[in-house]
Amino acid sequence: MSDPVVILGGGCTGPLLGLLLARRGHTVRLYERRADARRVQLPAGRSINLALAARGIAALERAGVVEAVRPLLVPMRGRMVHDLAGEPRFLRYGQRPHELLYAVSRADLNRVLVDAAEAAGVQFHFEHACRGADFTRGQVEIEDLVAGLRFELPLAAVLAADGSGSALRQAMVGAGLASAREETLAHRYKELTIPAGRDGRHQLALGALHIWPRGGHMLIALPNVDGTFTATLFLPAEGGPVSFASLAPAGAARRLFERDFPGVLALVADLEAQYAANPVGRMSTVYAAPWHAGGRALLIGDAAHAIVPFHGQGMNCAFEDCRVLDELLATAPDWQTRFARFDALRREDTAAIARMAIENYTEMRDTVRDPSFALQKELSLELERRHPERFIPRYSMVMFHSEIPYAEAERRGAIQARLLDEATRGCTRLGDVRLAPLEAAITAQLAPIAPPGA
Numbered sequence: 001m002s003d004p005v006v007i008l009g010g011g012c013t014g015p016l017l018g019l020l021l022a023r024r025g026h027t028v029r030l031y032e033r034r035a036d037a038r039r040v041q042l043p044a045g046r047s048i049n050l051a052l053a054a055r056g057i058a059a060l061e062r063a064g065v066v067e068a069v070r071p072l073l074v075p076m077r078g079r080m081v082h083d084l085a086g087e088p089r090f091l092r093y094g095q096r097p098h099e100l101l102y103a104v105s106r107a108d109l110n111r112v113l114v115d116a117a118e119a120a121g122v123q124f125h126f127e128h129a130c131r132g133a134d135f136t137r138g139q140v141e142i143e144d145l146v147a148g149l150r151f152e153l154p155l156a157a158v159l160a161a162d163g164s165g166s167a168l169r170q171a172m173v174g175a176g177l178a179s180a181r182e183e184t185l186a187h188r189y190k191e192l193t194i195p196a197g198r199d200g201r202h203q204l205a206l207g208a209l210h211i212w213p214r215g216g217h218m219l220i221a222l223p224n225v226d227g228t229f230t231a232t233l234f235l236p237a238e239g240g241p242v243s244f245a246s247l248a249p250a251g252a253a254r255r256l257f258e259r260d261f262p263g264v265l266a267l268v269a270d271l272e273a274q275y276a277a278n279p280v281g282r283m284s285t286v287y288a289a290p291w292h293a294g295g296r297a298l299l300i301g302d303a304a305h306a307i308v309p310f311h312g313q314g315m316n317c318a319f320e321d322c323r324v325l326d327e328l329l330a331t332a333p334d335w336q337t338r339f340a341r342f343d344a345l346r347r348e349d350t351a352a353i354a355r356m357a358i359e360n361y362t363e364m365r366d367t368v369r370d371p372s373f374a375l376q377k378e379l380s381l382e383l384e385r386r387h388p389e390r391f392i393p394r395y396s397m398v399m400f401h402s403e404i405p406y407a408e409a410e411r412r413g414a415i416q417a418r419l420l421d422e423a424t425r426g427c428t429r430l431g432d433v434r435l436a437p438l439e440a441a442i443t444a445q446l447a448p449i450a451p452p453g454a
Helices: 013-023 054-063 066-070 106-119 167-173 254-261 273-277 314-331 335-364 371-386 394-400 405-422 435-445
Strands: 005-008 029-034 049-052 074-081 087-094 099-103 124-127 127-136 139-144 147-156 158-160 177-195 207-213 218-223 229-236 282-290 297-299
Touching: 005 013, 013 029, 013 054, 013 106, 013 314, 029 127, 049 106, 049 297, 049 314, 054 314, 066 099, 066 106, 074 218, 074 335, 087 371, 099 106, 106 335, 127 167, 127 273, 158 167, 167 177, 167 297, 177 273, 177 335, 282 335, 314 335, 335 394, 335 405, 371 405, 371 435, 394 405, 405 435
Parallel strands: 005 029, 005 158, 029 124, 074 207, 158 297
Antiparallel strands: 049 099, 074 087, 074 099, 127 139, 139 147, 177 229, 177 282, 207 218, 218 229
């Protein structure tokens, strides 16, 4: 091998990418701005837990770490929807045993991936930050934050997995080698912890992602292996009667929970202390082009195409990036060809999931409350049973079918949404739907999809 491959960023994506590269015989050096999370407690800020789905699992399988990750996973088979009135409603994600998501601690997953990458030979340099790059001289600048010293590395096969605020992306833009823009969502988020009960068990039903949809805002909760739930409150940043700005006065957060989330308030005795202590996070979509500078540098994961979190695909999409790049290592002869092909292969798909993630926010906080949503969900599952090779719900294509590209899921999903809307118009129950013409339309408009491995 020639020069070592340099990876910027030690979150979950960087170590997975390093592990894949090391397994192919590359010498890999990884530089991470933060301290080693295996040895120090890092401050709060990023989301505490994540949803692992088929695309992420496929990448972990390729890296040989699925069994090491499995003890960290808490299965979720559907959404538990908590309306203000009535009993909670459970809406299954899919109808097959494998169609489920897994809640996983970001910190625990990161530790497993760092350990595996380190064991494979990846050299980790924590508390080292990228400070820029000189593309004329072919150097990337790194600062050792402990020693206060800066040094340069050759700008050859530098892979930036350093997140939505990527320093290397900024350097590419500054050098006129790329363009980028960030669209920040008008909503923000704050995380809270629902503690385990006195017996150490979960206080909400397991096997579900819990949602309290309230139209313009919502609360969700994902289970953790220790009996807690991580709850995330999503509100507009400002404007209107409910926003993070409107909750600034003392007692305002408690009053919001008393009115909109009373069941959760009963479980969180220290709500006001948590609310005051935990930061408000921003959510953005990043658009950049190109993602590479010849064969010298490549943006990957959030550094290239950060998305909002409402489809649970940010990490899964980044892991899929790693899998695709790893496949290119075996087929493309040099870094320039690999990087260019990666850009061409992933651009349409990452744009599609960015759009679908924003659409899913509207569904989670509002549409899921509409009776027609439940009817269309029921009809969708029935059509999948009848035509499993043609009609696959869009959510299932995104979450449970790693072999279906995001762009294809979006395209087929649009056709299916139109058919469902037309078929359920004026209907209140499944028995009202005229299935014969609907099935004929499915046969005419949706080509069959070969099962995985066919």
